[in-house]
Amino acid sequence: MPSTPTASPAVVHHLYDAHHRWLYELLRRRLNHAWDAADLAHEIFVRVLKRPPQLDGEVQQRSYLATIARGLCIDHWRRRQLEQAWLQALAARPQAVQPSPEQRAIIVETLHEVDAMLGRLPQRVREAFILAQLHGRPYREIAIELGVCERMVKKYLAQALVHCALLEAELDGLLVE
Structure with a gap:
């Protein structure tokens, strides 16, 4: 090496x-x-x-x-x-379901890692991923919104999932830069 x-x-x-x-x-x-x-x-x-x-x-x-x-x-x-x-x-959640300070720190760090991963994706791939994963939109609606065919949406999401797998491997310490 x-x-x-x-x-x-x-x-x-x-x-x-x-x-x-x-x-x-x-x-x-x-x-x-x-x-x-x-x-x-x-x-x-x-x-x-x-x-x-x-x-x-x-x-x-x-x-x-x-x-x-x-x-x-x-x-x-x-x-x-x-x-x-x-x-x-x-803050909008009831006190009874608030995470502990340790859980908060882990969640914030995970959010930063996901944000960084999304930032490395091409714009259309990122948009398709967010529409599918966060908004639960079906491929057809995503295709219409992005102005592409459903097959292209599937390719975008596959690309995003590869990045997610790489992020998970990186977080698990399996990848070394």
């Missing part, structure tokens, strides 16, 4: 020293939350360690870090929206 290249400690140390404060402030302004900014700044440098960039000059370095920061901010906001939707749905 080929090994993943890692950045030399000196390169990452220089990148961290030169740009951490700037990156942290950028994230703090975008997120309006110091702890989230610190967490995301840390995550960015972990990614840099895993996939070292070949960058010349401060402008390229900041551009690279800002690009990663934008993606992580979008992911962060999506996660927050998902959590808020879950908490609102939970």
Whole structure:
């Protein structure tokens, strides 16, 4: 198995020293939350360690870090929206059927994993999957809504189910990136 290249400690140390404060402030302004900014700044440098960039000059370095920061901010906001939707749905349930804090954490993490899986699907595949699984729509209605034949809906759903199986295997630790 080929090994993943890692950045030399000196390169990452220089990148961290030169740009951490700037990156942290950028994230703090975008997120309006110091702890989230610190967490995301840390995550960015972990990614840099895993996939070292070949960058010349401060402008390229900041551009690279800002690009990663934008993606992580979008992911962060999506996660927050998902959590808020879950908490609102939970608040509407009677206290007697509320899940424990541990169950809540597991459910939220599972929602994030499913959301990430759906985000990796092509748009039509995602739409067909959501219409079938969440809304219980029959293939015929999905085909009409998407403007495709029922056979194509079946293909879309098969593709989505393959992704679900891969996600399940990934969650079970059977797949290694």
